[in-house]
Each structure stands twice: as structure tokens, then as C-alpha cells.
Amino acid sequence: MTGQSVYWDENVPSIGIATSSELPKKTDIAIIGGGYTGLATAIHLARAGRQVAVFEAGEIGTGCSARNGGMVGPSFHKLGTQGLIARYGETKTLALLREGLNALDYFESIVQEEQLDCDLQLAGRFRGSRTQADYEAQAREGSWLKQNLGLAFDMVPKSEQHTEIGSDFYVGGGVYHRDGGVHPRKLLAALARCAEQAGVMILSNTAVELMQKDSGRTILQTVSGQIIATEVVVATNAYADNRTSAMHKRIIRIDTGAVATEPLSRALIDELSPKGRTFGESGRIFMWFRPTPDRRRFIFGGRMGRSDGGTDQRAHAIRGSMLRVFPQLKDVGFSHVWSGNVAYTRDHAPHIGQEDGVWLAGGYCGSGVTRSLYFGMKLARKILKQRDSETAFDDLPFAPLPFRPFAEFGAKVLTKWYAWQDARDLRTHR
Incomplete structure (x- = not known):
């Protein structure tokens, strides 16, 4: 197998909007990045009467917003x-965790209110425990969240595990009842259409090459010319580089991969996920997996495989993780293999606010589907100086990374170290 092929592109080959070709001389708000965060922010600003231009370096849908696993939940x-x-x-811990539930509540409401066609299915998530120690830790954590935040959560012992997952690999696990999944590319397409209808100017293939402050405004030099903006939002997240340095120097880019199986029989899908759950697992380097919204295939993903190893190596690495959970898939091939970047931060928390003269929202640490729409709304309210713009994340310092040029290399070393620790735990604690 050679070359990347993204499963989500199969159902939505085109985002379906008429992107603008003519660059205006000025705009109220320039948003760099046409993913979930950028489009969500743009929709709210445009509906408040602001002139908004969204700049995307490539086509809309080439970043992580259209390539992720589509996993939905509180994202603790x-x-x-x-x-x-x-x-x-x-006190602060409760406030930070409550934001995850607020984000999920908002996500559900906005999908319904805006009639976003994105295959939202909140069938719950089963998180398998690899070891008995993991099971006990998950039970303590879930009990605390249930008691203090009202989280809909239950532990499932190994004796009842087959009611949740067609696997004997785990020693039990927990069910998070409000989790679920979406079709991520459909969600992005729906947001793009909302933005277009709100009057947002969407400029694809229009990378911003340079930003310069001038008399309280910002001059943006793009590949298509120059534009002056009153405010700038950087929503590039894991696809930031030196051109959007305010974000780039604060996040660590982590490469992840995913595969989609060939079509499976309905009986096999029902065996793997009897209740239509999405799945996760304990561990430092863990795998996420889920049935596709149409329940015809399974998707597996995570930090398995080398970023420089090509699709064959990536597929081989993910297959190893898949078969330890579902050995019954040993004769099943992959129809799609792809990769993408997620953004991690030093404190493992997302961030929102103003840094280096621009507005930022990002660093979702692999859990950005619900957070990004919620942060987009909150960021727009901050820019507009509206009520209810605050979040519990506002006062968390978003400091630049020390030794930024070595951040990705360091992350790769840590990934190998974590994977070794996971393997050791399995050998000694199961």
C-alpha cells in the first residue's frame, strides 16, 4: 500500500463551498486557519456584524479537522x-473539568440548532483497562467525576466485558455514557457552509506569509497580496509554523496515524461493538477505535508507527495494536491509511486568549472536536467584549516552549519511552 488515503474523504470528496478568489484591502477580523476553531469563531463574529476573512494555506479540509477520529466527549x-x-x-480542578461538560453541552446544542449534518451519535465510549492497576485507577477516577461533576459513568468488570466489546484483551473498563462520534469531514463541511451563509469570506490556498503591526492594525502579507486587519485570530493549532509563530512556539506537534478496515459484515461489527460504542484504552501510548457512522467498517488510530516510515509501516504498526484487541480481524485488510498532526502543550491543557498581539485558541491535546467549537464561540465573545466569554482556562499561562526547535524530536523520544513502559506494565501487571 502506497500513498495516503483518508476514509472520511470518501463520503465528502468536496467541502462544497465557493471560496473567495479576490483579496479585499482590509477586514475587521483576519482568521488564520480554516478548521473547526477558525470557522466556529468566524461564524459568531460575522453574525455579530463583523467583516471576517478566513485564510487557509491549502484547501479547506486538508488539516486535522477533516482527518481526525471524530471522537466526541467531555475531553477531560x-x-x-x-x-x-x-x-x-x-476548586480550580473542578472548574477546568466542568468546562469539558460545558463544551459537550454546547456541541450538542449547536449541532441541533444549526442542523449540522455530521452523523452525531452519542452511543457512549468504553475505555478498556490494560492491567488490574489501570482498572482500579479508572474506577477511582470515574467515581470521583461521577460524585463531583455528575458524570454519567459506570465500571464494567471483565465478567461482563463482552456486553461492551468483542475482546478478551482488557481486564474490564469504564463506560462514559455521553461520549460518541461524528463524521469529522461532514462536520467541517457543515461549519464551512454556515460561515459562508453568515457572510464570511473564505480564502483557500491563501497562506499568510508575514504579519506586521502598524498603528494598532495588522498588515498581513499573503501569497495573494496584502490585507489590513483590525484583529487577528491564529487558529492553526498543530499546523502552525514560523509564519504563525505565536501558536507555533507554544505547541508541540505530534504525528498520529489512522486506518479504516475493508467493509465488514454486520454480524462482525455487532460482535466488535455490540452497543455501537466508540473505544479507548488505558496506557501512555494508547489506541482509539470506533465503528464508522454507517457501521460498515472499523477505524483504528493513535501514535503507532513512525512519521517517516510511510503508509506500509504505519499500517503494520496499527495492525499490531488492532490484533492484540481483536484477533478475529487477522484476515481483514485496510482500505485507507492516513496520518495527521495534533497539538500538545506543556501543561497538557488547551488554551484561549491573546498572546503576542493576536488571539489564540488551540492546543487541544488530541481532544479537539468538542473543545474547538466551544472555544471558537468563547473566543468570538472575547473579541466582541460580550458577556459570558470567560472560561476556566483563561488564566492558565500559555508560555512558549523552551528549546522549541527540538520539541518534536523530544516528543518522538518520549513516545518510544512511553511505549516501552506500557509493554513492561503489560508483562508485569496483568
Whole structure:
């Protein structure tokens, strides 16, 4: 297998909007990045009467917003409750975690209100525990979240695991009842159409090469010419580079991969996911997986495989993780293999606010579907100085990374170290 092929492109080959070709001389708001965050921000600003231009370096839909796993949920913090409490205290921890539930509530409401055709299915997520120690830790965490935040959560022992997943690999796990999935490219297309209808000027294949402050305004030099903006939003997230340095120097770009299986029988799909759940697992380098919205294939993804190894190597690495969970798929091939970037931050938290003279929202740490729409709305309110613009993330410092040129190399080294630790845990603690 050679070359990347994204499963989501199959159902939505075109985003279906008439992108602008003529660059205006000025705009109220220039938004760099045409993914979920950029388009969500643009919609709110345009509906408030602002002139908004969205700049995308390539075609709309070439970044992570159209290539991710489409996993939906509260997106709690990577440090876990105890890690957060140790760092911020219990009051702040509750506020940060509550934002995840707020984001999911908002996501559900906006999909319904805007009639966003994105195959939203909140069938719940089963997170498998690789070891008994993981199971006990997950039970403590879930109980704390259920008691303090009202999270809809239940533990499932190994004796009942087959009601959730067609696998004997895990020692049990937890069910997060409000999680689910969407078709990510359909969601992006729906947001793009909303933005277009709101009067947003969408400029694809129009990379911003340089930004320069001038008398309270910003001059943006693009591949198509120059434009002057009153405010600038950088929504490039993991696809930031030195041209959008305010974001680039604050995030670590992590390369991830995904595969889609060949079509499976309905009986096999029902065996793998009896209740239509999406799936995750414990571990430092974990795999996520889910049935496609039409329940004809399964998608598997994560940080398996080398970014420089090509699609064959990527597919081989993901296959190994797939077969440890579902050995019954040993004769099943892959129809699609692709990769994309996600943005991590030093504190494992997303960030929103103003840095280096531009507005930023991003650093979702692999959980950006619900967060990005929520942050886009909140960021627009901040720019407009509207009420209810605050989030619990506002006061978290978004400091630049030390030794930024070595960040991606360091992340690759840590990934290998984490994978070794996961393998050791499986050998010694199962």
C-alpha cells in the first residue's frame, strides 16, 4: 500500500463551498486557519456584524479537522483528577473539568440548532483497562467525576466485558455514557457552509506569509497580496509554523496515524461493538477505535508507527495494536491509511486568549472536536467584549516552549519511552 488515503474523504470528496478568489484591502477580523476553531469563531463574529476573512494555506479540509477520529466527549484533562488537584487545587480542578461538560453541552446544542449534518451519535465510549492497576485507577477516577461533576459513568468488570466489546484483551473498563462520534469531514463541511451563509469570506490556498503591526492594525502579507486587519485570530493549532509563530512556539506537534478496515459484515461489527460504542484504552501510548457512522467498517488510530516510515509501516504498526484487541480481524485488510498532526502543550491543557498581539485558541491535546467549537464561540465573545466569554482556562499561562526547535524530536523520544513502559506494565501487571 502506497500513498495516503483518508476514509472520511470518501463520503465528502468536496467541502462544497465557493471560496473567495479576490483579496479585499482590509477586514475587521483576519482568521488564520480554516478548521473547526477558525470557522466556529468566524461564524459568531460575522453574525455579530463583523467583516471576517478566513485564510487557509491549502484547501479547506486538508488539516486535522477533516482527518481526525471524530471522537466526541467531555475531553477531560490528560493529568487526571489527582494530577490536576496536585497542581491547581480542588476548586480550580473542578472548574477546568466542568468546562469539558460545558463544551459537550454546547456541541450538542449547536449541532441541533444549526442542523449540522455530521452523523452525531452519542452511543457512549468504553475505555478498556490494560492491567488490574489501570482498572482500579479508572474506577477511582470515574467515581470521583461521577460524585463531583455528575458524570454519567459506570465500571464494567471483565465478567461482563463482552456486553461492551468483542475482546478478551482488557481486564474490564469504564463506560462514559455521553461520549460518541461524528463524521469529522461532514462536520467541517457543515461549519464551512454556515460561515459562508453568515457572510464570511473564505480564502483557500491563501497562506499568510508575514504579519506586521502598524498603528494598532495588522498588515498581513499573503501569497495573494496584502490585507489590513483590525484583529487577528491564529487558529492553526498543530499546523502552525514560523509564519504563525505565536501558536507555533507554544505547541508541540505530534504525528498520529489512522486506518479504516475493508467493509465488514454486520454480524462482525455487532460482535466488535455490540452497543455501537466508540473505544479507548488505558496506557501512555494508547489506541482509539470506533465503528464508522454507517457501521460498515472499523477505524483504528493513535501514535503507532513512525512519521517517516510511510503508509506500509504505519499500517503494520496499527495492525499490531488492532490484533492484540481483536484477533478475529487477522484476515481483514485496510482500505485507507492516513496520518495527521495534533497539538500538545506543556501543561497538557488547551488554551484561549491573546498572546503576542493576536488571539489564540488551540492546543487541544488530541481532544479537539468538542473543545474547538466551544472555544471558537468563547473566543468570538472575547473579541466582541460580550458577556459570558470567560472560561476556566483563561488564566492558565500559555508560555512558549523552551528549546522549541527540538520539541518534536523530544516528543518522538518520549513516545518510544512511553511505549516501552506500557509493554513492561503489560508483562508485569496483568
